[in-house]
Amino acid sequence: MDSFTLADLTSIVVNLILIVIVIFLLAASFKVVNQATVAVVTLFGKYRRVLRPGLNMLIPFIERINRTVQIQNRTEQLQFKTITNDQAVVYFTATVIFSVSDHEPETVKTVAFKFIDQRSFDIALLSAVEASVREFVATRLQSEVLGLRGEIVNHAKSTLDEQLSGWGYTVIDLQITELSFDKEVTDSMARIVAATNQKIAAEAEGQALLITRTKAAEAEGAAIRIAAENEATAARLRGEGLAMFRKALAEGFGESAELLEKHGLDPALLAFSMWTETIRDAAKEGAGNTIFIDGNIATGDDAMRRLQAMTVSEKAGGAKKKSSTN
Numbered sequence: 001m002d003s004f005t006l007a008d009l010t011s012i013v014v015n016l017i018l019i020v021i022v023i024f025l026l027a028a029s030f031k032v033v034n035q036a037t038v039a040v041v042t043l044f045g046k047y048r049r050v051l052r053p054g055l056n057m058l059i060p061f062i063e064r065i066n067r068t069v070q071i072q073n074r075t076e077q078l079q080f081k082t083i084t085n086d087q088a089v090v091y092f093t094a095t096v097i098f099s100v101s102d103h104e105p106e107t108v109k110t111v112a113f114k115f116i117d118q119r120s121f122d123i124a125l126l127s128a129v130e131a132s133v134r135e136f137v138a139t140r141l142q143s144e145v146l147g148l149r150g151e152i153v154n155h156a157k158s159t160l161d162e163q164l165s166g167w168g169y170t171v172i173d174l175q176i177t178e179l180s181f182d183k184e185v186t187d188s189m190a191r192i193v194a195a196t197n198q199k200i201a202a203e204a205e206g207q208a209l210l211i212t213r214t215k216a217a218e219a220e221g222a223a224i225r226i227a228a229e230n231e232a233t234a235a236r237l238r239g240e241g242l243a244m245f246r247k248a249l250a251e252g253f254g255e256s257a258e259l260l261e262k263h264g265l266d267p268a269l270l271a272f273s274m275w276t277e278t279i280r281d282a283a284k285e286g287a288g289n290t291i292f293i294d295g296n297i298a299t300g301d302d303a304m305r306r307l308q309a310m311t312v313s314e315k316a317g318g319a320k321k322k323s324s325t326n
């Protein structure tokens with residue numbers, strides 16, 4: 001009874017050990033690979049195959065997962081500095097987005113074993129971007145760098161594409177998020193910009209003043225020309241009016257003298273009448289004027305004779321004109 005019990009117990013223990021070993025072997029044989037990753041399997045330290053996301057089987061104790069490769073997009077932010085052609089230090093902050101080129105075993109193998117660890121890859125990536133940017137910036141002046149951010153990115157991306165393709169990666173995007181200079185350089189550039197703006201403002205003000213004065217001179221010249229033309233027109237009209245007035249006055253004197261002579265009156269009365277009317281109007285319309293009239297009879301006779309002489313001269317002239325016409 002005792003021996004049977006011991007043998008039976010031994011058998012049970014052995015069976016349990018076998019079951020545990022099988023369970024352990026089964027557990028070691030199945031490996032789960034997470035989504036967006038692939039696992040690199042080695043056999044005795046040598047690359048053997050790639051495991052896809054999901055449940056996979058391994059040969060226990062012979063095959064093992066050496067490392068896991070992320071196949072999602074990765075982002076690295078890099079900070080470095082370089083020097084322009086005129087010896088100005090430029091500080092850059094760049095963001096690189098990249099991923100594994102494809103999921104083929106050879107590509108995954110390259111990604112897994114190209115660098116000894118992640119730190120080595122990060123250093124190589126920083127050096128590649130920095131070298132590409134330095135190559136471009138070294139040929140430019142500090143005043144040009146700020147305006148060439150797009151060209152710098154394109155140059156660095158093209159160079160980095162070629163570099164990372166040999167490592168099994170593809171560059172998705174590269175952006176320079178910050179670009180700055182030393183404080184002394186920044187202050188000097190600010191002064192240059194301020195001086196340039198002041199120069200442009202002064203030139204604009206000078207042009208505005210020139211235009212204003214030119215327009216004012218043109219307006220003044222036009223006003224003077226118009227005033228001169230108007231004055232000339234007015235003078236011509238005044239001359240024409242005076243000529244017409246004199247002509248009408250002469251014709252009126254002639255008609256009045258003929259009418260007086262026709263009625264048997266002395267034409268000298270016309271001159272006397274005009275003389276007296278002139279004195280009357282001067283006295284009537286004058287404002288504080290004083291008119292002195294010589295009341296001497298001899299003086300009056302002398303004035304009358306002069307008026308008569310004027311009338312006789314006009315009459316004689318008219319008769320001569322008529323005879324010459326006939």
